[in-house]
Amino acid sequence: MSDLIPIEDISEINPDVTCSTCRANCCKLEVMLITETGVPERYIKTDKWGSEVMLRLDDGWCAALDRDTHMCSIYEVRPLICREFEMGSFECQEERND
Template identity: 60%
Template sequence: MSTPEPDDSPDPSLTCDTCRACCCQLEVILMGDDDVPRHLTRQDRWGGEVMRRLDDGWCVALDRDTQLCTIYERRPGVCRDFLMGGVECAEERAHLDASGRVIHLLRGPL
């Protein structure tokens, strides 16, 4: 008897309208075929190219008023692959407090 595969389908109750863009506080490593405007990137301490983040940890490409990506059509592949309502999305949402701020166990609120 085989073990059932875990359900990878997105949770329809998790939408971008209700998450307060928590994925926009993650480190985004750029790959060779990403076409992000250069002024929105920086080099990390290992020499890799990453999306720049503001002092409070938010991605520099996020419009803080609308919570929408300002470079959506040119967003990195990592962002394109981040499935709304998927496993990674649900894991990040688990770090939101009641006000929607991201809580990291070792660093506290961002």
């Protein structure tokens, strides 16, 4: 029970966290395409369950990540899940700490 995290800690955004000091850790997560945002076909893969996900390359990062700048090369048409992944959120900080 002591491992449980209080709800208020999970929903809190840490204002000190910024993507500019992160190597795009969240772009190594599996990203399912649940809406049509215009992601180019070359960055999409169909997984073994038949769902469309962002293709990840051998280095673990999403194929759409610019390896030099660590920025999203398709920012304007990025998937909904990427839009909703909040900088400074609990999930973000979990990825940064990994």
